[in-house]
Amino acid sequence: MLYYCPGCWQDFAFAIEACPQCGINVADFWGRKDLVEKLIHSLQHPEPSTPVRAAWLLSRIKDLRAVEPLIEVIKKTRDFYLAREALRALKQFATEEAQQFVESLRNHPVRMIQVEAMKSEKQQGPAYLPTLGTLTSQGEIDEPHY
Numbered sequence: 129m130l131y132y133c134p135g136c137w138q139d140f141a142f143a144i145e146a147c148p149q150c151g152i153n154v155a156d157f158w159g160r161k162d163l164v165e166k167l168i169h170s171l172q173h174p175e176p177s178t179p180v181r182a183a184w185l186l187s188r189i190k191d192l193r194a195v196e197p198l199i200e201v202i203k204k205t206r207d208f209y210l211a212r213e214a215l216r217a218l219k220q221f222a223t224e225e226a227q228q229f230v231e232s233l234r235n236h237p238v239r240m241i242q243v244e245a246m247k248s249e250k251q252q253g254p255a256y257l258p259t260l261g262t263l264t265s266q267g268e269i270d271e272p273h274y
């Protein structure tokens with residue numbers, strides 16, 4: 129298992145307290161962030177499954193702070209699977225910013241993004257909107273390994 133510095137994303141074979149590369153204190157860095165902020169930061173994680181999982185969790189939590197970071201991920205990533213997951217997540221947000229951006233992707237050059245943008249997905253819930261507590265107890269949210 130690799131550990132990652134959340135400041136510069138350098139990986140290490142062992143847990144580090146302070147990053148020898150960029151100098152940040154890892155526990156302190158994460159300690160200052162709430163769950164949503166941690167997930168938003170994890171959208172940049174170099175280990176490919178972590179940002180995908182973060183996007184999915186953000187779509188369940190539906191905290192509006194996630195809208196802009198999800199848009200940024202779609203604009204910047206070269207990983208189309210991540211872009212698609214971020215797009216799926218974004219569709220769960222009923223804000224104008226989110227919806228307009230989703231619409232703009234209907235002309236996206238990459239077919240799988242275009243198709244996902246065209247699909248009108250019914251919003252999840254509100255029949256069952258899990259609270260953070262239930263997500264945690266179901267083990268769906270665990271701290272990613274850093």
Ligand SMILES: [Zn+2]
Binds near residue numbers: 148150
């Ligand atoms: Zn670092």
